[in-house]
Amino acid sequence: MLSYIIRRTLVSIPVILLMAFVVFYLIRQVPAGPFDFVGDRALPPAIRENLEKRYHLDWPLMWQFTSYVVGDDVALGVCNVAGFIPGCDIIKETPEGVSRGLIRGDLGESMKQRGRSINTIVGNSFPVSLQLGILSIILGLLIGIPAGVLAALRQNSWVDYLASFVAVLGLSIPSMVIGPVLIVVFAVKLGWLPAAQWGAPPPYTLGIIPPLTWDFFKHTIMPVIALGTGLSASIARLTRASLLQVIREDYIRTARAKGLKERVVIVRHALKNSLIPVVTILGPMVAGVVTGTFVIELIFAIPGMGKYFIDSITNRDYTLITSVSVIYGVLLVAANMLVDITYGWLDPRIRLD
Amino acid sequence: MAVAQQTVTHDHVAPKNAKGPWADAFTRLLKNPAAVVSMLFILFLLLIAILAEQLNPYVLQGFSDAVEVQPAYAKQTLADNSKSFGAVSTGTTTEGFVYWLGADHLGRDILSRTMYGARVSLAVAFIASAVSLFIGLVYGLVSGYAGGRVDDLMMRVVDLLYGLPIIIIVILLQVYFKALGRQTDVSGFVGAVLNLNRSLGGLLFLFVALGALNWLGMARIARGQTLSYKRQEFVEAAEAVGATPRRILFTHLLPNILGPCIVAETLAIPGYILTEAFLSFIGLGVDPPTASWGIMLNESYKAIRSSPHMIVGPAVALSLTVLAFNFLGDGLRDVFDPRMRE
Numbered sequence: 096m097l098s099y100i101i102r103r104t105l106v107s108i109p110v111i112l113l114m115a116f117v118v119f120y121l122i123r124q125v126p127a128g129p130f131d132f133v134g135d136r137a138l139p140p141a142i143r144e145n146l147e148k149r150y151h152l153d154w155p156l157m158w159q160f161t162s163y164v165v166g167d168d169v170a171l172g173v174c175n176v177a178g179f180i181p182g183c184d185i186i187k188e189t190p191e192g193v194s195r196g197l198i199r200g201d202l203g204e205s206m207k208q209r210g211r212s213i214n215t216i217v218g219n220s221f222p223v224s225l226q227l228g229i230l231s232i233i234l235g236l237l238i239g240i241p242a243g244v245l246a247a248l249r250q251n252s253w254v255d256y257l258a259s260f261v262a263v264l265g266l267s268i269p270s271m272v273i274g275p276v277l278i279v280v281f282a283v284k285l286g287w288l289p290a291a292q293w294g295a296p297p298p299y300t301l302g303i304i305p306p307l308t309w310d311f312f313k314h315t316i317m318p319v320i321a322l323g324t325g326l327s328a329s330i331a332r333l334t335r336a337s338l339l340q341v342i343r344e345d346y347i348r349t350a351r352a353k354g355l356k357e358r359v360v361i362v363r364h365a366l367k368n369s370l371i372p373v374v375t376i377l378g379p380m381v382a383g384v385v386t387g388t389f390v391i392e393l394i395f396a397i398p399g400m401g402k403y404f405i406d407s408i409t410n411r412d413y414t415l416i417t418s419v420s421v422i423y424g425v426l427l428v429a430a431n432m433l434v435d436i437t438y439g440w441l442d443p444r445i446r447l448d
Numbered sequence: 449m450a451v452a453q454q455t456v457t458h459d460h461v462a463p464k465n466a467k468g469p470w471a472d473a474f475t476r477l478l479k480n481p482a483a484v485v486s487m488l489f490i491l492f493l494l495l496i497a498i499l500a501e502q503l504n505p506y507v508l509q510g511f512s513d514a515v516e517v518q519p520a521y522a523k524q525t526l527a528d529n530s531k532s533f534g535a536v537s538t539g540t541t542t543e544g545f546v547y548w549l550g551a552d553h554l555g556r557d558i559l560s561r562t563m564y565g566a567r568v569s570l571a572v573a574f575i576a577s578a579v580s581l582f583i584g585l586v587y588g589l590v591s592g593y594a595g596g597r598v599d600d601l602m603m604r605v606v607d608l609l610y611g612l613p614i615i616i617i618v619i620l621l622q623v624y625f626k627a628l629g630r631q632t633d634v635s636g637f638v639g640a641v642l643n644l645n646r647s648l649g650g651l652l653f654l655f656v657a658l659g660a661l662n663w664l665g666m667a668r669i670a671r672g673q674t675l676s677y678k679r680q681e682f683v684e685a686a687e688a689v690g691a692t693p694r695r696i697l698f699t700h701l702l703p704n705i706l707g708p709c710i711v712a713e714t715l716a717i718p719g720y721i722l723t724e725a726f727l728s729f730i731g732l733g734v735d736p737p738t739a740s741w742g743i744m745l746n747e748s749y750k751a752i753r754s755s756p757h758m759i760v761g762p763a764v765a766l767s768l769t770v771l772a773f774n775f776l777g778d779g780l781r782d783v784f785d786p787r788m789r790e
Contacts, residue, residue, distance in 0.1 A: 107611070114612050121620045126627040263778070267771035269722050271729050271742075272763040275749040279756045290753075386615050389730060394749050405730050408623055416620075423613040431611055 100432070107428045111421060112164065115197075118420040119160050122413055128152070129206040129411040150206055150414075155182040163203060163417065166196030194414075197421065203414035207407070213418045216403060219297045221422065224399035226305055227391065228384045230319045232377070235326030240373070242327070243334025244366065250339060258331060265328030270387055274321040274394040281317060288313050291396035318395045322387045326380060330373060338369040371441050378434035382427055473707070476783045483779025486772035490570075493769060497566040549761045552744070553751055562761035564739035569769055571651060572658060572724040573717045579659030580666055581713045587663065588670025589697050589705070593678055603671065606664050614664075615723075618657045622732040625653035629735070649738030654727065658720055669712050673705035711784045715777035718770045725766055741766040 130138055130146045138146075147153055151162060162170040174183035195201035202213035246258035282290035294314035295305045305311050341347065342365055350360045389401035396402075400419060407415035477483055496503060549558040591602040629645055645652035677683065678701065686696050727733035728742025736743060741762040748758035 110608055110611055113608075114617070117617060118620055121617075121624055125624050126631065263771065263774050267718065267774050268767045269725060269770070271725065271745050271749070272759070272767055275745070275752045275756075275759050276763070278749075278752055279759075283753055283756070382613055382615065385613060386726060390726060393730065408619065409731070420613070420616045420620075423616055427613050428611055 096436070100436070103432050103435075107425075107432075111424045111428065114424045115164070115417060115421050116160055119163065119413075119417050120156065122411070122416050123156065125411065127411060129413060150204075152413075154185055158182045158186060162196065163194060163414075164197045166199060166201070167194055169196065202418035202421075205412055205415050207410045207412040207415070213415055216415065217400060217418065217422060220398055220400040220403050222297055222299050222303050222305075223293055223397060224388050224392065224401055225303055226299075227315070227318055227322065227388055227397065227399060228381070230315060231322035231326060231384060231387070232380065234319055234323030235330050235380075238323070238327035239330025240334050240370075242331040244338060244361070246331065246335045247338035247342065247369075248361065255335075259335070262328040262331045262335075265324045266332070268324070269390075270321045270325060271390045271394065273324055274317070274391060277317045277321060278394070288317055290317075293397045293399075318391045318397060321394070322384065322391050325387070326384070329376070329380075333373050333376060334369065337372045338365060341365045341369040344368075367441065371438065374434055374437050374441060378427075378431040381430040385423055385426070470707075473780075473783045477779055480779040480782065482775040486775040486779070489768065489772045490776065493566050493772075494570060496563050497570045500560075500563045500567060503563060550755075550757045552747060552758050553755070558744070558758060558761040561739040561744060562741070562765050565741040565744060565762060565765065566769075568649075568651065568728075568734055568738065568740040569721050569724060569766070572654065572720050573769075573773065576655050576658035576662070576720045576724075577713050577717050579655055580662040580716070581709065583659060583663040584666025585670045585702070585705075585709060587667040588672075589674050589701060591667065592671040592674025593693065593697055593701065595678075599671075603668075606667055610664050614661050618661050618723075619727070619730075619732055621657045621660070622653065622727060625657070626650065626732065626735070629653065646735075650733070650735040651738075654724060654733060657727075658723060661723065662716060662720065665716070666709060666713060670705060670709055673708055674701055677701055677704050707784050711777070711780045714773070714780050717773045717777065721766070721770055721773065 128147075129150075130143045130152075132138065144153075151159055151167070154162070158170060170186060174180065174186045177183070178187065194203045200214075202217060205211045205213055205216060208216070242258050242262070246255040249255050278290045281288045292314060294311035295308070299305050347360060347365055350364045351357075355364075385401070388399055389405055391397065392399040392402040393405065400422070403415065404419045406412075407419065549562065552558055552561070587602065587606075591599045594602075625645075629642055629650060631642065641652070683696060683700055686700050691700070724733055724740070725742035725745065728740040729746045731746070733742050734740045744762035745759065745766070748755070748762065751758055
């Protein structure tokens with residue numbers, strides 16, 4: 096198992112780097128750079144040039160990427176030793192290093208919020224997005240699995256039809272509709288819940304666990320419902336379909352024939368196996384939750400990473416865009432790996448080797 | 449029974465009165481009321497999208513055209529809507545036309561814009577899914593039929609891309625395309641493409657981005673289907689009489705795997721519509737003033753406190769459309785997947 100995890104991690108590294116490079120390259124191809132404008136005014140050329148030098152935008156692209164990954168000092172060191180490599184003449188002229196490189200855990204310095212490191216920005220905003228995402232997935236599981244099980248056990252009854260219909264409805268109403276509607280009802284009309292912001296500012300316990308106060312939850316309820324509805328709908332549909340298939344298996348008949356209680360048959364024998372497909376979609380679901388957080392964080396003005404990401408795209412904050420993309424990449428790869436491991440644990444027939 | 453029928457058609461000794469597999473599938477689809485209602489709704493929407501200009505009296509697609517209906521909200525006392533400038537929940541133009549769903553923050557009729565928005569969503573639904581179906585089918589067919597190392601390599605590429613947050617790449621592609629679209633001084637082929645994209649309100653690049661996002665799943669399905677068919681007798685027979693690989697792929701294998709692939713693609717359509725809405729919502733979809741439900745939702749959430757009426761049109765339209773495609777996809781899956789039938 097350990098060797099499997101290590102190998103998966105090793106394979107993921109080039110994939111993440113490739114993605115980082117694609118993002119790195121694409122965003123630099125977009126016309127209008129980070130230092131072309133301040134608001135609506137064009138920056139004076141001299142200042143612009145200085146800023147571009149400061150962030151090494153005058154370097155050849157491959158060198159910029161190299162120093163983003165391994166650090167400026169390494170790039171400088173290489174050039175001091177082997178100055179004949181193309182681009183080194185420019186690099187040697189910039190003695191000051193900005194980034195210590197991804198491999199040393201430095202995500203770089205923001206180009207728009209000058210002087211702030213991406214690590215600080217991400218450190219403050221990522222836990223917020225993570226809380227939103229995790230709570231939504233938990234809500235999705237809490238509603239989706241029981242609803243799916245209930246629908247499957249009462250197949251073709253009104254419970255089943257109602258649950259299935261509500262599930263399709265939940266799948267079809269996007270969070271960008273649910274969010275504003277919730278705001279109108281519970282924040283504007285009833286005034287029960289706040290319409291925006293996040294209840295608890297960082298830092299958090301262990302970097303992620305928020306204080307479990309009413310102030311936190313009253314800010315969380317609407318965003319989590321808006322994001323979790325769609326998740327619970329797809330989980331419910333999948334649980335139902337999968338449980339229906341499992342219930343018809345021979346080993347369920349065997350379990351019943353042994354005289355086990357129906358509850359035991361369902362919970363201990365059927366449910367565990369029927370959850371395997373549910374676990375598998377949790378991986379891709381993380382990707383959906385990520386896009387979901389973009390929208391939800393905009394609607395509810397939550398200071399999470401998604402909001403920073405969208406803002407940084409309009410701002411052309413190159414480092415922030417690349418680093419946040421890398422984090423999303425790592426998150427997704429990690430989620431998929433976790434899913435595969437859980438998969439093997441739920442179904443011993445699947446060997447991880 | 450239906451399973452037996454399928455086997456029969458595969459053996460090409462169908463009884464005289466038997467319908468083809470497609471007609472048969474369609475007949476079975478008609479027995480699903482939700483799918484039928486959905487199909488009718490989608491047809492209705494398609495009609496609205498095509499006839500958007502003819503059906504509504506205001507030509508409110510563009511910003512400048514909105515000037516014509518300004519008297520409508522000018523007549524409203526601003527005291528009623530003190531917080532919102534152009535947005536009114538009801539109103540009449542000087543010509544006596546009624547704003548059924550009110551007007552937005554620029555005084556544009558929301559019903560008209562919702563009707564125009566159907567164009568974008570349906571175009572995305574059909575064209576982006578066709579793009580993804582085409583790329584995925586060809587890729588999966590070739591990969592599955594070639595087998596061996598080629599197959600391995602091609603599938604590794606898919607796996608690799610599958611693990612990435614593709615939506616991020618799509619967002620960046622859209623940023624790139626949008627910035628490119630703003631350049632007006634390009635000539636030649638690229639200039640022509642840019643012009644076409646501009647006249648489509650940025651839709652062309654959206655198709656490319658969405659197609660690039662979604663062909664991976666289709667490629668996997670097409671490959672799996674190809675693998676299950678390529679060892680069957682009819683392929684061997686074709687190989688024996690010396691058919692070229694291209695002929696085997698496209699005249700023998702393709703018709704067999706098309707059904708499940710179309711079903712999978714239909715199930716993916718809600719995703720396309722929602723992704724377009726998402727991209728437009730964050731300002732990276734179609735270009736304003738082109739009406740898109742995503743853009744309208746974005747405009748309405750910003751004004752949600754003062755003008756909550758603005759959300760009704762796009763929200764209902766988007767949800768109903770996605771709902772219809774979901775029901776249709778479910779219906780098609782039930783028809784083509786005999787295991788789903790009880």
